[in-house]
Amino acid sequence: xxMKKTPPYPDISDILARKTEGRRELARRSxxxxxxxxxxxxxxxxxxxxxxxxxxxRKAPGxx
Amino acid sequence: xxxKQTLDVINAMEADGAIGRYAIAGAVxxxxxxxxxVTEDLDILVSFENLAGTSRSGLITLAPVLAWLxxxxxxxxxxxxxxxxGWAVQFxxxxxxxxxxxxxxxxxxxxxMGGDTVTTRVLRPEHLVAVALRVGRTKDFVRIAQFxxxxxxxxxxxxxxxDRHKLRPPxxxxxxxxGIVDPCSLDQ
Numbered sequence: 001x002x003m004k005k006t007p008p009y010p011d012i013s014d015i016l017a018r019k020t021e022g023r024r025e026l027a028r029r030s031x032x033x034x035x036x037x038x039x040x041x042x043x044x045x046x047x048x049x050x051x052x053x054x055x056x057x058r059k060a061p062g063x064x
Numbered sequence: 065x066x067x068k069q070t071l072d073v074i075n076a077m078e079a080d081g082a083i084g085r086y087a088i089a090g091a092v093x094x095x096x097x098x099x100x101x102v103t104e105d106l107d108i109l110v111s112f113e114n115l116a117g118t119s120r121s122g123l124i125t126l127a128p129v130l131a132w133l134x135x136x137x138x139x140x141x142x143x144x145x146x147x148x149x150g151w152a153v154q155f156x157x158x159x160x161x162x163x164x165x166x167x168x169x170x171x172x173x174x175x176x177m178g179g180d181t182v183t184t185r186v187l188r189p190e191h192l193v194a195v196a197l198r199v200g201r202t203k204d205f206v207r208i209a210q211f212x213x214x215x216x217x218x219x220x221x222x223x224x225x226x227d228r229h230k231l232r233p234p235x236x237x238x239x240x241x242x243g244i245v246d247p248c249s250l251d252q
Contacts, residue, residue: 027099027214031186032176034095035067039150041102 067092069149070106071175071182073136082132084111087170087185089156089195094207096173097189097216101207105143106151109167109187111158124157162198162229166191190222197226197234209242223248 029037077083087093090107094100112124130146133139138148145152158164170185187195193211196204211217226235226248239246 023099027216030176031096031173034100035092035175036177038095038100038102039066042104045102 065150066177067106067149067151067175068177068180068182070151070153071184073133073138073148074108074153075182075184077129077132080132082129083155084113085167085185086110087167087187089166089187089192091207093186093192094211096186097192098207098210098214104152105145106148106153107156108153109156109158109163109170111164111167113158126155126157129155160229162191162194162225162231165225165228166195188221189217190225193217193222194225194229194231197231197238198229200234205238205242208238209244212244212247219247 089109091103140147142152145154166187170187174181174183193208196208
């Protein structure tokens, strides 16, 4: 008798496959397109970066 | 503001003789070959050989570069870089034979951004991997793994670079740490 192999729960293989394909698609873009995409992403991430820097500044030695 | 303007300024520096031959290195150079990751810096590998004002002692100073940029109005610093059109640019002088070889064999590329094109040079993937291995931070190892997984590097050329610059021991250690079968040992 053989055990039926069940996928691990929850099965996220389709999500991982889509992520991998997304990375491949990104890698296939031209140099200029990648730079433009990263510049846009940097702008979108800027508020998060500022918030992190402010948190770190509050934690810095000498600050209470 | 953006990379096009940043590279225009760096090209003007080269044309003016403020810097020698240069090429994009680091994370932005990797964009030319693999999926991009967000970075704050633009690393520029640069030669100061045969430039007027270069110290005869062999010591390299960035003072003339910074003076040139200041004259053009670029004097804000972010981390270790000078901010040029929104990018923190780090000028990395050629420090050893690996850098010199990487810069000499950098490829010229025309980057199209929007409706404009800018010409620049980018380090080849084998040199990006070798330099990342030499620097050896965790994020450098992640980038090396990315080049290998995305088959973005010519393995024979990479192994030759590693051999020429005596980087086989750290390369073998990297392969062991990451569980990658050492591609350089397969062709022996």
